[in-house]
Amino acid sequence: MATRLRRIGWALAFLSLAALGIPWFLWGVDTVLLGLPVWIWWHIGVMTTATLAFWLFTREDWGIWIEPREDPRLGPEGDSSGDDRGGDGL
């Protein structure tokens, strides 16, 4: 069940991936490691991390932010959302 902590945690995790997609701290660095510039290895590392993070997300918290949840603070027009967490068509 998606708690508030998880909702915020995943948002921060995804934002960090985006923020670190380009290694700003390696700006101007031209070190070569195993035949490739070191920042290309960084890129490969970030993409691998993203894959693992996405995998974990689909296992643990898929549906977060999207599928209906018990939340008393629905908007003024909110339909009484008593439905079964569903809508996922299954």
Add this chain to the structure above:
Amino acid sequence: MTAIGIQLGIIVGYLFLALAIGLLAYRVTERTAEDFYLASRSFGTIVLLFTTFATLLSAFTFFGGPNLAYAQGPEWILVMGLMDGIIFAILWYVVGYKQWLIGNRHGYVTLGEMLGDRFGSVGLRGLVAGISLFWLFPYVMLQQMGAGAALSGLTAGALPFWAGAALVTVFMIIYVVLAGMRGIAWTDTVQGAFMLVITWVAALWVLDAVGGAGAATAAVAESNPEFLALGSAFYTPEYMLSTAISIGFGVAMFPQVNQRFFTANSETVFKRTFILWPVLVVLLFVPAFLLGTWAAGLGIDVPAGENVVPILLNEYTPVWFAALVIAGAMAAMMSSSDSMLLSGSSYFTRDVYRPFIDSDISDRREDLLGRVGVVVFATATFFASLSQPGTLIEIGDLAFSGFAQLAFPVLVALYWRRTTLSGMYAGIGGSQLFYLLSVFTPFVPATYFGWNASIVGMLLGLFLTVAVSAATTAAADERQSRFFSGVDR
């Protein structure tokens, strides 16, 4: 047989192979709009992943990107990773999965249909479709221009530009009209896998000839040491971020990509595809763009107006292999264009023709009209492409950024219950107007402290959607529940 003969033979052979797959799909296609446009929402992981991937890639992967890496260094790998591996992957979930849930429940086929129904407004539906068709037009032209230039370059002008563009246009039309979404997705799957394999074989072949990645990179350090250092006067942080953000968001609003959000057959398909995005991005773009950079170190000379990858491969690999790679590039252009034509036709029939001209059209007639629409649209873009109004990069950037303007209003509508129809009109209309003025008139600047106007337009769209929604109340026939629960009201 001459090199040109072999190359043309391989390319034409490819076109016929694609046609054969299309005909196979035709045999299982039902004559309904949902099947023609969405293959009856039946796609599994591999087909959905590769059809989206192949659709995203255009000639840029094999021509434009490596050319840029040859001239300016390989930093585009990072832009591509952020854009497609992270931003688009997240949008795949945030926009795509949400749209899939809603679309499944209410049977939507297009973005405009979904928004129009939610906000109870035929006008909004038509506006979204109209804007999409407007930006789609230059992007289809771009593919025709790319194909025309590639074929005329390959035959050293024996096949003139217009004939190359016409050949590809005719093939595309026959193919889309016959096969529909199912045929396109099947060939895309073949093409996507083909592009991935061919890129790796090309990179390994060249590296084997020059003594490995270490030697190739060392040669670049000799000839262009600045390429190995991250960043340059060309690759500024503002440029890299502007490009990655506006293209990443633009991609999710592209009709041919957005419509694929409705085609998955289950939630599992979405999950697997989501996980595989970053993997696919690394596997394709790292070798493809590095080839361009290594070519600079190997002293490959690229005459103006030509592409680095074919020249590099002609130097280090047999003629038939270089031709296969060009066939791969043609495949990339075709798979982008055929999907665009199909989605464009569905936007026209469902969001413009049906609501505004004839609301009682039968499924069979709508299906027929969609196919006629493809012919008309492709013919129009073909004639427009003959005048070659800009470079490939200019036109591509224009189209992507135009679509990116739609992203924030759509996101707000999907996630914020209090979004109103007035807010949507303000957000979509305001950002489009701002961006159009920045492109076509001198009154609105094109850059702001190094950031592109498209980023400023996106933020303006976000602000207007939220501010105007907050200041207005929902009209009587707006239906928030369409986006926010399984219950209809």
